[in-house]
Amino acid sequence: MTKFEYAPAPESTTIVDIKSEYGLFINGKFVAAKGGKTFLTINPATEKTLAKISYASNSDVDKAVAAATDAFKKVWSKTSPSERGKYLYRIARILQERAREFAVLESMDNGKPIKETRDVDIPLAAAHFFYHAGWADKLDHAGLGLNAKPHGVVGQIIPWNFPLLMLSWKIAPALATGNTVVLKPAETTPLTALLFAEVCQQAGLPEGVVNIITGDGATGAYLVNHPGIAKIAFTGSTEVGKGIARAISGTSKALTLELGGKGANIVYDDAAIDEAVEGIVSGIFFNQGHVCCAGSRLLLQENVAEEVTEKLKKRMALIRVGDPLDKNTDLGAINSKAQLEKIQELSAAGDAEGAQRWSPECVLPGTGFWFKPTIFSGVTQAHRIAQEEIFGPVLSIITFRTPQEAIEKANNTPFGLSAGIWTDKGSKILWSAQRLKAGVIWANTFNKFDPASPFGGYKESGWGREGGRHGLSAYVKVAK
Amino acid sequence: MQKISEELVQSEASLKQFLRTLPPVDQVGAESRTAYLATRSIKNSSKNFAIDLAIRMVDLTTLEGSDTPGKIRALCNKAVRPDPTDSTVPHVGAVCVYNDMVSIARAHLDSIGGHDVPVAAVSTAFPSGRASQEVKIRDTQDALDAGASEIDMVIDRGAFLSGRYGEVFEEIKLIKELCGEKAHLKVIFETGELVTYDNVRKASYLAMLAGADFIKTSTGKVAPAATAPVVLVMLEAVRDFYSMTGRRIGVKPAGGIRTTKDAIKQLVLVNETAGEEWLTPSLFRIGASALLNDLLMQRMKMRDGHYSSSNYVTLD
Numbered sequence: 143m144t145k146f147e148y149a150p151a152p153e154s155t156t157i158v159d160i161k162s163e164y165g166l167f168i169n170g171k172f173v174a175a176k177g178g179k180t181f182l183t184i185n186p187a188t189e190k191t192l193a194k195i196s197y198a199s200n201s202d203v204d205k206a207v208a209a210a211t212d213a214f215k216k217v218w219s220k221t222s223p224s225e226r227g228k229y230l231y232r233i234a235r236i237l238q239e240r241a242r243e244f245a246v247l248e249s250m251d252n253g254k255p256i257k258e259t260r261d262v263d264i265p266l267a268a269a270h271f272f273y274h275a276g277w278a279d280k281l282d283h284a285g286l287g288l289n290a291k292p293h294g295v296v297g298q299i300i301p302w303n304f305p306l307l308m309l310s311w312k313i314a315p316a317l318a319t320g321n322t323v324v325l326k327p328a329e330t331t332p333l334t335a336l337l338f339a340e341v342c343q344q345a346g347l348p349e350g351v352v353n354i355i356t357g358d359g360a361t362g363a364y365l366v367n368h369p370g371i372a373k374i375a376f377t378g379s380t381e382v383g384k385g386i387a388r389a390i391s392g393t394s395k396a397l398t399l400e401l402g403g404k405g406a407n408i409v410y411d412d413a414a415i416d417e418a419v420e421g422i423v424s425g426i427f428f429n430q431g432h433v434c435c436a437g438s439r440l441l442l443q444e445n446v447a448e449e450v451t452e453k454l455k456k457r458m459a460l461i462r463v464g465d466p467l468d469k470n471t472d473l474g475a476i477n478s479k480a481q482l483e484k485i486q487e488l489s490a491a492g493d494a495e496g497a498q499r500w501s502p503e504c505v506l507p508g509t510g511f512w513f514k515p516t517i518f519s520g521v522t523q524a525h526r527i528a529q530e531e532i533f534g535p536v537l538s539i540i541t542f543r544t545p546q547e548a549i550e551k552a553n554n555t556p557f558g559l560s561a562g563i564w565t566d567k568g569s570k571i572l573w574s575a576q577r578l579k580a581g582v583i584w585a586n587t588f589n590k591f592d593p594a595s596p597f598g599g600y601k602e603s604g605w606g607r608e609g610g611r612h613g614l615s616a617y618v619k620v621a622k
Numbered sequence: 623m624q625k626i627s628e629e630l631v632q633s634e635a636s637l638k639q640f641l642r643t644l645p646p647v648d649q650v651g652a653e654s655r656t657a658y659l660a661t662r663s664i665k666n667s668s669k670n671f672a673i674d675l676a677i678r679m680v681d682l683t684t685l686e687g688s689d690t691p692g693k694i695r696a697l698c699n700k701a702v703r704p705d706p707t708d709s710t711v712p713h714v715g716a717v718c719v720y721n722d723m724v725s726i727a728r729a730h731l732d733s734i735g736g737h738d739v740p741v742a743a744v745s746t747a748f749p750s751g752r753a754s755q756e757v758k759i760r761d762t763q764d765a766l767d768a769g770a771s772e773i774d775m776v777i778d779r780g781a782f783l784s785g786r787y788g789e790v791f792e793e794i795k796l797i798k799e800l801c802g803e804k805a806h807l808k809v810i811f812e813t814g815e816l817v818t819y820d821n822v823r824k825a826s827y828l829a830m831l832a833g834a835d836f837i838k839t840s841t842g843k844v845a846p847a848a849t850a851p852v853v854l855v856m857l858e859a860v861r862d863f864y865s866m867t868g869r870r871i872g873v874k875p876a877g878g879i880r881t882t883k884d885a886i887k888q889l890v891l892v893n894e895t896a897g898e899e900w901l902t903p904s905l906f907r908i909g910a911s912a913l914l915n916d917l918l919m920q921r922m923k924m925r926d927g928h929y930s931s932s933n934y935v936t937l938d
Contacts, residue, residue, distance in 0.1 A: 145901070146668065146675065146893050146898060146901050147671075148664060149666045151664075151665050257661060413645070414645055414648035414651060417650075417651025418651075420654075469663035470663055
């Protein structure tokens with residue numbers, strides 16, 4: 143070796159035991175799907191099949207809802223709040239104990255770097271269970287109103303970008319408030335949800351309180367329309383979210399939606415530039431940009447645009463793209479072929495519309511789904527890449543001249559999930575935050591999450607909040 | 623960022639004005655960046671490479687009131703031949719001693735074939751810097767006359783903290799002129815006394831503008847010393863100064879770096895901040911005393927596949 147290169151440092155996969163085939167988790171047991179229909183889940187970094195997954199038919203969904211209904215009526219609604227809390231604490235501890243197993247499995251099924259599953263996804267998932275375990279017997283003090291009652295059976299549909307973490311965002315508050323659950327993980331990332339089913343068994347959670355059914359969009363649609371469901375919680379695309387809102391209108395079902403975004407990351411000229419560059423990188427390249435709250439629009443004040451862009455390029459050249467299981471990998475695989483094609487299509491639109499594309503030199507692996515970290519400069523509001531969610535490692539750089547213009551451009555989108563503000567002036571942070579129409583606003587940081595902090599969107603980014611006391615209120619009915 | 627011009631350093635007012643235009647450092651961001659880089663996993667061939675590189679970068683140091691000629695000679699032996707059983711171990715970057723020990727160190731190094739190992743002297747009323755300029759000049763001249771080829775000077779932190787940047791600047795410039803072609807100048811900030819990262823950034827530019835060849839974190843007498851975020855800020859400064867002027871300034875963290883793990887984290891910081899051009903003893907040094915033995919122990923472990931007791935590593 144003549145220069146300082148990082149030798150491969152792969153995390154061992156021996157800790158995970160992936161079965162060749164998985165059933166549906168209904169009423170505390172793994173059962174085969176009716177009709178025996180299955181689909182495959184693959185490792186997006188290698189395109190190798192990981193396991194055969196059962197496809198839940200309508201009658202399987204019926205069974206799962208029936209099990210959840212039964213468990214709600216006979217067991218869970220009669221379980222004392224402190225007992226509910228105990229189960230949640232137990233689940234949280236098991237998640238911590240089996241953290242490495244979950245981290246490796248998540249990385250294999252999703253394609254995200256082991257560094258992120260190890261340091262972000264799994265610790266945060268456990269934190270959500272710990273946080274909500276504490277609330278279970280203190281709901282009267284959560285400011286939810288008097289006599290807050292659970293809805294009953296909640297149907298939950300989660301995306302593929304943070305599989306276990308989104309599961310915990312959904313299941314932890316539902317159980318803490320006394321609901322039972324039928325959850326459908328995403329088609330391309332079911333494995334950690336199925337491992338979580340094992341955790342429920344290990345924790346001795348009463349049968350039927352958590353049911354996990356695997357399938358595709360049709361399975362989800364049937365679940366949404368099921369008359370036995372009292373509340374729907376969905377995280378995913380705005381398009382599907384709109385469909386769900388239409389489907390349940392006129393019913394008594396409660397609904398929370400956590401949808402897409404096109405977050406504006408605003409860098410003022412008085413920002414701490416080096417740290418802002420780090421924030422830009424983590425804002426768009428964290429989790430391959432598969433983040434609904436990603437800072438996918440970089441709004442740069444014109445008088446520092448050149449300097450920041452140059453520094454950003456130098457920094458991007460250091461991003462290590464490759465084997466998600468290597469502990470030094472910063473950017474992993476794109477989750478699926480379909481997603482890769484979507485990213486390619488929108489990037490091509492950026493080229494066609496005249497924005498300037500730039501990516502650092504990097505060698506992408508031969509198999510699997512990959513996309514280089516990419517920036518587009520010279521983007522204007524009228525470009526598709528300034529408006530549409532790409533959901534990949536692609537950043538659109540837009541410039542502005544004054545703070546007023548920054549806010550106008552930031553808000554000029556049908557979305558309203560996240561925004562970032564970079565300035566050393568506290569007064570400018572407050573001024574900007576008051577004017578930004580976004581559910582979560584970070585100042586001098588980006589993509590930081592905490593179970594105590596509510597998360598959710600304005601406009602087409604969704605309804606309702608998850609996390610914190612606000613998130614709890616979505617899982618209870620309050621007598622008016 | 624503005625370009626460096628001659629007028630910039632003409633007056634204290636213009637210097638102050640320039641320092642004020644430097645972008646601020648966000649403490650939380652700088653600390654989280656170094657925490658992220660600390661998770662890099664350096665194994666096998668990269669660890670072997672890093673250990674030898676770190677050995678070549680060590681400024682093997684003794685700065686004690688109890689230093690004697692015997693102690694200095696032992697240190698020099700160790701510097702030239704860190705592991706007597708293994709001739710593939712490179713010599714260290716330099717030995718670093720007090721002024722009165724410089725001639726002893728130089729003579730002994732030369733007598734054992736250590737011509738390539740420079741002697742660094744700590745100067746300008748080290749470690750506090752609290753003396754008149756006359757004394758500081760005399761102190762430095764003394765070290766140079768004794769054969770020091772590297773001068774580690776301390777800045778006047780009192781002057782810096784009270785905003786008398788011009789004084790700090792002039793003093794560095796003066797010592798640099800004294801060093802001339804004879805010696806490299808390292809400028810010590812004592813970052814544990816400057817406290818904020820903004821101050822570290824300002825001090826870095828002040829020293830670089832005044833002609834420092836190296837900027838150095840600490841004397842080793844004040845804690846905290848070479849913390850990762852402080853080194854990050856200094857590496858950013860030399861990187862950006864290079865883009866402005868085309869001149870590469872070295873960085874020397876000193877104090878608190880005791881283990882191979884710590885040293886490798888420093889190398890990762892260099893690699894991913896200033897860049898691989900800085901991964902050479904002429905641009906990066908680590909001021910340490912205990913570190914060398916840990917590096918040697920890890921080196922043996924990599925070679926033999928198991929750890930040996932500390933009895934297999936020589937005292938210095």
